[in-house]
Amino acid sequence: EPEVTQTPSHQVTQMGQEVILRCVPISNHLYFYWYRQILGQKVEFLVSFYNNEISEKSEIFDDQFSVERPDGSNFTLKIRSTKLEDSAMYFCATTPQQNQPQHFGDGTRLSIL
Amino acid sequence: RKEVEQDPGPFNVPEGATVAFNCTYSNSASQSFFWYRQDCRKEPKLLMSVYSSGNEDGRFTAQLNRASQYISLLIRDSKLSDSATYLCVVDRDNYGQNFVFGPGTRLSVLP
Numbered sequence: 001e002p003e004v005t006q007t008p009s010h011q012v013t014q015m016g017q018e019v020i021l022r023c024v025p026i027s028n029h030l031y032f033y034w035y036r037q038i039l040g041q042k043v044e045f046l047v048s049f050y051n052n053e054i055s056e057k058s059e060i061f062d063d064q065f066s067v068e069r070p071d072g073s074n075f076t077l078k079i080r081s082t083k084l085e086d087s088a089m090y091f092c093a094t095t096p097q098q099n100q101p102q103h104f105g106d107g108t109r110l111s112i113l
Numbered sequence: 114r115k116e117v118e119q120d121p122g123p124f125n126v127p128e129g130a131t132v133a134f135n136c137t138y139s140n141s142a143s144q145s146f147f148w149y150r151q152d153c154r155k156e157p158k159l160l161m162s163v164y165s166s167g168n169e170d171g172r173f174t175a176q177l178n179r180a181s182q183y184i185s186l187l188i189r190d191s192k193l194s195d196s197a198t199y200l201c202v203v204d205r206d207n208y209g210q211n212f213v214f215g216p217g218t219r220l221s222v223l224p
Contacts, residue, residue: 009220028188031210033210033212035214037120041216042200042214042215042216042217043151043157043200043213044214045205045212045213048210048211050210056206056210056211058211061134089154091156091157095195098210099144100146101147101159101162102159102212103159104156104157104158105156106156107155107156
């Protein structure tokens with residue numbers, strides 16, 4: 001079964017540094033999403049992306065965050081000037097169409113020191 | 114009222130028991146509803162979509178009550194492998210690109 005692939009599985013970064021999290025969507029999927037889950041808390045929507053632009057974003061997704069799909073394969077989440085509270089699991093998800101169930105990657109654990 | 118609320122749990126049940134989870138949502142315009150399960154420190158995995166007429170997949174039955182803005186999941190003949198956190202997921206608007214996850218209900222099936 002096709003999978004959403006995320007790299008790295010674990011990223012440790014000093015506070016204030018920039019990080020880029022990568023996701024390879026399932027090949028025929030057109031809608032892409034990023035979520036985060038702080039340890040012990042619920043999964044939170046960050047952003048949805050379709051046709052090379054952001055469709056929707058949450059209040060969490062401020063100027064510190066950006067997404068792009070630079071080469072038609074990787075879908076990336078960039079976090080500038082990381083803060084301690086950015087420590088979380090970040091999940092990428094994709095769907096072939098809107099309103100369809102999302103397929104999740106196995107996540108990147110981001111630890112900010 | 115929170116956007117999506119679920120039974121607080123945890124539910125500890127013996128193998129073979131039937132267990133039901135409830136979920137309420139606040140946005141009457143929501144159109145898409147799903148149940149996911151999440152194992153500890155893993156990604157959410159789709160369990161089933163929830164359709165207006167209710168639907169069943171093996172031991173799992175999902176129901177939707179739009180008037181009460183309520184979704185349920187019933188697990189029959191529970192197995193040890195059903196132990197997980199069950200997440201109710203609802204679209205925030207009817208464009209299907211912004212989904213709200215409930216806080217989850219943890220289930221432990223005991224031998």
